[in-house]
Amino acid sequence: MGLLALAHVAGDETLASRFLALSGLDSAELRARADDPALLAAVLELLAAHESDLVACAAAINVTPAELAGAARALAPEEYS
Numbered sequence: 001m002g003l004l005a006l007a008h009v010a011g012d013e014t015l016a017s018r019f020l021a022l023s024g025l026d027s028a029e030l031r032a033r034a035d036d037p038a039l040l041a042a043v044l045e046l047l048a049a050h051e052s053d054l055v056a057c058a059a060a061i062n063v064t065p066a067e068l069a070g071a072a073r074a075l076a077p078e079e080y081s
Contacts, residue, residue: 001071002040004061006030009043015053019046041076044068 009015010030020026023042025033033039047054048069058065 001061001063001068002037002044002075003034005047005057005068005071006034006040006043008057008060009046015046019043022046037075041072044072044075048072 009019016027019042020030023030023039025039030039047057051065054065054068058068061068
């Protein structure tokens with residue numbers, strides 16, 4: 001689910017720009033770290049911070065917004081303990 005969310009964010013110019021600006025990564029670093037659970041959790045947190053983005057992404061990847069928001073906890077549980 002995290003990879004699907006990342007693909008959604010990367011495919012949306014506004015979301016991608018926001019994520020790169022907030023994370024300090026460039027597009028090459030983003031591609032290189034695409035399988036990093038912490039990075040995927042950060043993508044999910046970005047989406048969860050803006051309900052309309054969360055809802056749009058959830059619809060695009062065919063999951064519920066709650067499932068998508070909860071996926072960050074599964075990817076980086078130490079951040080939520």
